[in-house]
Amino acid sequence: AAEAQSKVIQAENDRKSIELEEARQLQLSMLPKALPQLPNLEIAVYMKTATEVGGDYYDFSTKNDGSLNIALGDATGHGMKAGTLVSMMKSLFTANSIDKSLEDFFNTSNEALKNSRLDKMMMAFAMLNINSNKLKIANAGIPPVYIYRKKKNDVEEINLYGLPLGAMNNSKYDIYESDLAGGDIILLLSDGLPELKNEKDEQYNYARVKDEFKLAAEKSPNEIVEHLNNSAFRWINGVEPDDDVTFVVIKVK
Numbered sequence: 238a239a240e241a242q243s244k245v246i247q248a249e250n251d252r253k254s255i256e257l258e259e260a261r262q263l264q265l266s267m268l269p270k271a272l273p274q275l276p277n278l279e280i281a282v283y284m285k286t287a288t289e290v291g292g293d294y295y296d297f298s299t300k301n302d303g304s305l306n307i308a309l310g311d312a313t314g315h316g317m318k319a320g321t322l323v324s325m326m327k328s329l330f331t332a333n334s335i336d337k338s339l340e341d342f343f344n345t346s347n348e349a350l351k352n353s354r355l356d357k358m359m360m361a362f363a364m365l366n367i368n369s370n371k372l373k374i375a376n377a378g379i380p381p382v383y384i385y386r387k388k389k390n391d392v393e394e395i396n397l398y399g400l401p402l403g404a405m406n407n408s409k410y411d412i413y414e415s416d417l418a419g420g421d422i423i424l425l426l427s428d429g430l431p432e433l434k435n436e437k438d439e440q441y442n443y444a445r446v447k448d449e450f451k452l453a454a455e456k457s458p459n460e461i462v463e464h465l466n467n468s469a470f471r472w473i474n475g476v477e478p479d480d481d482v483t484f485v486v487i488k489v490k
Contacts, residue, residue: 422454
């Protein structure tokens with residue numbers, strides 16, 4: 238009887254492992270196959286999926302006016318639920334990000350997810366629009382966006398306190414607007430990096446993200462990604478992350 242019970246448990250564990258891997262593959266299939274190649278911007282991305290799919294997602298689209306949208310999402314929950322939410326967000330982004338303003342996109346996406354009645358499933362989501370040297374940001378529950386201003390040699394922290402998409406009907410989303418200059422760098426990230434824990438259960442934290450970003454700000458986006466990744470790797474010191482770690486670095490040439 239014990240052996241039969243053990244086989245049942247093993248079969249169930251195998252099934253869950255297969256489902257998690259399918260969810261992870263679904264999540265990865267939603268990501269862009271290539272990064273945008275633009276004369277005025279240099280972009281690098283880092284993503285490491287946790288064993289339990291955390292539902293991070295990033296994407297790009299080019300609007301009719303030639304401006305670039307850069308999006309980062311983080312679904313609540315794990316496994317197939319998170320994968321389903323990512324696929325819904327991908328559909329909304331593909332269909333609506335090209336011809337809608339940031340305000341309209343966030344409002345309609347929020348209503349779409351809320352009306353889907355996904356049982357407390359929400360999508361933290363931030364989107365940037367870069368049009369020549371003009372930047373717009375909308376943020377629904379993603380960590381602050383960091384901007385390194387080359388002229389000041391300082392990092393700005395842009396906090397926009399919107400609720401995640403799908404949390405409440407009629408949520409309002411503020412739009413941050415700013416000019417960009419050559420050498421300015423934007424860091425867009427999910428909470429996976431700042432919430433990484435070491436063996437003492439201490440978080441990497443947002444202050445460290447900001448400090449390490451500034452330390453690497455004279456480097457290329459790929460080198461900044463590498464710097465942050467190395468810093469995080471040293472911090473966790475072998476502890477396995479329980480959430481996806483995703484960040485996007487955009488440098489103005």
